[in-house]
Amino acid sequence: MMKKKELDRIELYKKYKIVFIDPTGDTGWCDEKEFENFNPDHCVIEGYVFSKDNKFVRTFASYSVDEHFRITSFGDRNVLPTSCIVEMILINGDKK
Numbered sequence: 001m002m003k004k005k006e007l008d009r010i011e012l013y014k015k016y017k018i019v020f021i022d023p024t025g026d027t028g029w030c031d032e033k034e035f036e037n038f039n040p041d042h043c044v045i046e047g048y049v050f051s052k053d054n055k056f057v058r059t060f061a062s063y064s065v066d067e068h069f070r071i072t073s074f075g076d077r078n079v080l081p082t083s084c085i086v087e088m089i090l091i092n093g094d095k096k
Helices: 004-010 032-036
Strands: 015-022 041-052 056-060 062-065 071-075 078-081 085-090
Antiparallel strands (some): 015 041
């Protein structure tokens, strides 16, 4: 169970469900019909938003803390171009 101080530290970050388009590649051969049906995947990340600007959204899903419950490192990190993001849903909140 997390202690109150740890909850206070992680509350600095908002938790989101992020739907994004993931570029897809294939090195195999295909015909025209297969190629026309070749599309990027829609993927989902659930995690905390570390930072967001006009170009990128940086997320993390796990973290470690010191003896004072200050976050010392971040794990399960992603950086997404904002142009690939379809939707950001604030967990326990509204769509952003």
